[in-house]
Every structure is written in structure tokens, then in C-alpha cells.
Amino acid sequence: MFGSTDHARREARPHRRRRLAAAAALVTTLALVAGACGSSSRSGDGGSGGSTATTTPADASFGTLASPCGPGSPSGTPDVGVTDSTVTIGYGDDAGFAGLAGQGHEMSDAVKALISWCNQQGGINGRKVVGNYYDAKVTEVANAMTAACEAKNFFMVGEGFVFDTSQEQVRMGCGLPAVPAYGTSAAFSNGRLVYMPEPVPIDYAQVTLARWYAQNNPEKAKKVATISANIAASTDTLDKQKATWPSVGIQFLPCDQQYNLLGEADWKPFVQHLKDCGAEAVTFIGTANPSLENLLEAANQLDYHPDWLQEGNFYDAPFAAWNTNGWADDVYVQYANVPFEHASDSAAMEQYMSIVKGAGGDISGLGVNAASAFLLWATAAQSCGNDLTRDCTLAALGGEHAWDGGGLSGPADVGANMPSQCAVVLRLDGTSFVQAAPDAGGSFLCDAQNVQKVTGPLVDNAKLGADRKVPAG
Numbered sequence: 001m002f003g004s005t006d007h008a009r010r011e012a013r014p015h016r017r018r019r020l021a022a023a024a025a026l027v028t029t030l031a032l033v034a035g036a037c038g039s040s041s042r043s044g045d046g047g048s049g050g051s052t053a054t055t056t057p058a059d060a061s062f063g064t065l066a067s068p069c070g071p072g073s074p075s076g077t078p079d080v081g082v083t084d085s086t087v088t089i090g091y092g093d094d095a096g097f098a099g100l101a102g103q104g105h106e107m108s109d110a111v112k113a114l115i116s117w118c119n120q121q122g123g124i125n126g127r128k129v130v131g132n133y134y135d136a137k138v139t140e141v142a143n144a145m146t147a148a149c150e151a152k153n154f155f156m157v158g159e160g161f162v163f164d165t166s167q168e169q170v171r172m173g174c175g176l177p178a179v180p181a182y183g184t185s186a187a188f189s190n191g192r193l194v195y196m197p198e199p200v201p202i203d204y205a206q207v208t209l210a211r212w213y214a215q216n217n218p219e220k221a222k223k224v225a226t227i228s229a230n231i232a233a234s235t236d237t238l239d240k241q242k243a244t245w246p247s248v249g250i251q252f253l254p255c256d257q258q259y260n261l262l263g264e265a266d267w268k269p270f271v272q273h274l275k276d277c278g279a280e281a282v283t284f285i286g287t288a289n290p291s292l293e294n295l296l297e298a299a300n301q302l303d304y305h306p307d308w309l310q311e312g313n314f315y316d317a318p319f320a321a322w323n324t325n326g327w328a329d330d331v332y333v334q335y336a337n338v339p340f341e342h343a344s345d346s347a348a349m350e351q352y353m354s355i356v357k358g359a360g361g362d363i364s365g366l367g368v369n370a371a372s373a374f375l376l377w378a379t380a381a382q383s384c385g386n387d388l389t390r391d392c393t394l395a396a397l398g399g400e401h402a403w404d405g406g407g408l409s410g411p412a413d414v415g416a417n418m419p420s421q422c423a424v425v426l427r428l429d430g431t432s433f434v435q436a437a438p439d440a441g442g443s444f445l446c447d448a449q450n451v452q453k454v455t456g457p458l459v460d461n462a463k464l465g466a467d468r469k470v471p472a473g
Contacts, residue, residue: 063348070123072122074386079388090131091370093108093136110158125385138163142169144161158179178195179194180373181369184233199419202454218249220306228286312334319428320432335426337349342441347406410446425437
């Protein structure tokens with residue numbers, strides 16, 4: 001279900017592995033959100049989106065969500081980016097970063113496809129949706145946001161930039177609202193004029209995997225160790241785990257380790273330290289390729305086989321394809337959306353895959369987030385009728401407290417910027433991911449205890465106001 005993979009990449013030259021490792025480390029931030037998954041072909045370009053294979057009827061829905069798109073008789077120019085016939089949004093990613101090796105475009109693929117899907121129905125109350133694409137190339141996010149401001153977009157929608165903290169002065173300077181696919185920094189994730197379909201605030205964390213694991217493996221849960229990459233995105237995730245997992249039954253051993261951003265020449269010392277510490281489960285924060293793969297190979301050589309507790313970015317097609325030897329069979333992953341393997345159990349997931357592939361795009365976990373973000377924005381915008389303004393759209397977004405993208409994910413309190421209380425637990429079995437919990441495909445483990453408050457320096461340093469927002473200015 002993921003798309004094609006390169007089974008020969010394990011034989012890649014060391015310098016190429018290091019380059020990919022550096023790129024992967026830069027997107028380690030994806031551990032904070034739904035996992036990125038493998039993709040197949042790349043097609044399409046910027047602008048207002050490609051065309052799908054079939055015409056969408058005016059009374060279409062998206063899963064359980066009534067379509068926010070349809071005809072109308074628009075008039076006037078009520079706000080920035082809105083004319084009597086169009087509404088212009090920005091979207092983007094980091095796909096132009098050389099180290100991403102053709103990946104990272106799936107969010108934009110989703111937005112382009114959904115723009116086309118929406119326009120085939122008549123747009124937003126008759127206004128055609130026009131999309132401007134921005135490539136931040138990881139290190140050029142401020143430039144991308146400057147261009148987005150100068151183009152006078154109504155909103156940014158479905159975008160995702162690794163270094164989103166670098167855009168905030170520019171974005172807030174022009175008052176550009178955003179409904180992004182994901183966020184990485186407190187400045188953006190707890191920022192102003194921002195609403196996410198799957199919120200990832202700095203001060204609350206989704207702990208479904210930790211809670212499920214402690215309930216089902218109570219003895220192993222008392223002996224958990226950590227390894228994280230030595231960059232802020234990884235250490236922030238570790239701090240959130242350390243602040244919340246003990247409240248649901250996880251006990252951390254005093255043997256934390258950090259590995260180099262570019263990986264390690266020899267992983268055996270890391271494995272030996274885990275063995276000596278008595279760890280029976282490990283949370284590895286970083287990326288699967290090549291770091292965890294190399295660590296698992298070293299662990300096999302030292303006959304060490306703990307369980308591995310992973311964030312959503314390890315739901316990854318190349319990682320699954322790599323596991324022909326079964327070394328990753330004890331990897332468990334927390335995932336926020338319906339897995340692609342269970343798309344037949346979710347009309348919304350089937351529709352996402354059909355719409356994006358029909359437009360010549362690729363699918364991924366972050367692509368799902370981007371599609372959900374577009375639908376969230378469009379639903380809010382549609383509710384404003386002809387008088388389409390930023391203030392009206394933001395007010396509608398703030399009133400959304402059970403968003404699930406029509407069934408793409410479990411419901412989340414978008415308006416309150418709270419993580420969803422729902423997730424699934426996946427386990428890698430050979431070269432396929434299987435759903436470990438809950439039993440029924442297309443369903444989620446949902447409980448208020450799956451979201452825990454984060455305390456400590458990570459939150460203190462963000463200096464959130466009483467509204468849980470980063471102070472303006």
C-alpha cells in the first residue's frame with residue numbers, strides 16, 4: 001500500500017548513506033506528527049492543482065464529511081486573497097532540499113489534488129480555489145514565507161516546513177493565518193493564527209503507545225531506555241516522553257544515550273550499554289534509515305532483542321521493505337491516521353488515496369495530514385458564505401472541537417489545540433505493518449488518558465501565555 005521501494009538501497013555507498021542520514025535527521029521532527037510513508041511516482045507541478053481522472057459530482061462527500069465545496073454566486077472582495085471569483089491559498093514543503101532524494105512532496109501532492117477536487121464541485125461557494133506553491137528547501141523557510149506574504153494569500157493550507165520557527169516573524173508580520181499539515185516548534189505549534197487538523201502543542205503529548213505497552217507488558221515497561229539524535233527535534237520529543245510516559249506506567253532506566261546527527265560508525269557500544277543497563281524496551285528517537293536499521297543490525301550481532309517503541313515517522317515503507325531478516329519485528333509504532341493497510345475499512349482513506357493518485361501524486365502519512373488540513377480550512381471557509389474573511393474563517397476553525405477529516409483520523413480538538421485522544425498501535429511483521437491494537441481495522445484506541453500534560457523546562461522555555469499561545473512580538 002505504500003508504493004514502490006528500492007530494495008537495493010542497503011547496498012548504497014557510505015557517503016550516500018551519510019547524506020541521506022543528514023537529510024533524515026533534519027526531518028526527525030516528523031516524529032512529532034503522523035509518520036511519513038513511502039511513495040511511488042512524482043508528477044504534477046505548482047499552481048492550482050492537477051486534474052483527477054473523473055469528474056466529482058456536486059453533492060460529493062469526503063468519507064463522513066459533507067463536501068465543503070460547491071457552486072455559488074460570489075461577489076465582492078471581502079479580504080486579502082479573495083476576489084469575486086477566486087480565493088488564493090499558499091501551500092508548500094521542503095521537497096527542493098537536495099538531501100531528501102525525491103521525497104517530501106506528498107503534502108503538496110495532496111493539496112493540489114484536493115484543490116482540483118474542490119474546484120470540480122464549484123470551489124468555495126462558487127469561488128475557484130487558486131494555489132501558490134512554496135518550496136522552503138529546509139533552510140529557506142523565511143524566504144518562502146516572505147514570498148507567501150507578498151503574494152497576499154488568504155491562508156497557508158496543508159504546508160509543512162521543518163524549520164517553521166524561522167518563519168514566524170515574517171508570517172506574523174503580515175498576519176498570514178495557517179492550517180498546516182504539521183508543526184515542529186512551540187513558536188508555530190502554539191502560535192497565533194494557527195489551527196492544525198492533528199494538533200501537536202508543546203504542552204500536551206499523545207501517549208497511546210506508551211499507555212498500551214505498559215498495560216500489556218507491565219514488567220518490560222519498568223525497564224525502558226532511550227536513544228535520541230543530538231538535535232533539538234529529537235531531544236524535544238524525548239523531553240515530552242520523559243515528562244508524560246511515567247504517568248501511564250513507563251519507568252525509564254538511567255541510561256539515556258544520544259547519537260550523532262549523521263549516524264555512528266559503530267553502533268555496538270550503544271547496544272552493549274542497553275544490555276548492561278537491563279533495558280527490555282527502547283524508545284529510539286530519530287529516523288529508521290539508516291540509523292535504527294544499523295542499530296538493529298548491531299543488536300542482532302550481540303543477540304539483543306528488546307521491544308522498540310516508536311513515534312509515527314517509523315511507519316515507513318522503505319523501513320518495512322528493509323526488514324527481510326526480521327530484525328525489526330519487535331518495533332511498535334504509534335500512528336494517528338487509519339493505516340493504508342486498512343484503507344478498505346475507511347471510506348475517507350480510500351478517497352484520499354484515489355484522489356491523490358488520480359491526480360498523479362504520491363501518498364504518505366504527512367500527505368494524509370495535508371489533505372485533512374485542506375478539508376478543515378475549506379469547511380471553515382465555506383461556513384462564511386459570500387463574506388469570506390480571515391476573521392470569519394479563523395472563528396470557524398476555533399469552534400471545531402471534534403475534527404477527524406471525514407474519518408482519516410480519530411477526532412481532535414482543533415479549536416483548543418489539543419492532541420487527539422485516539423491512535424492506533426502498529427507492529428512491523430516482516431515487510432508489512434500490522435495493526436496490534438485495536439483489533440478492528442479502521443478504528444482507534446481512544447481515551448482521555450491517551451493525552452498527558454507536559455511539564456518542565458521544555459514548556460517553561462516556551463513562555464506560553466494563559467491562552468497557551470506563544471506571546472506575540
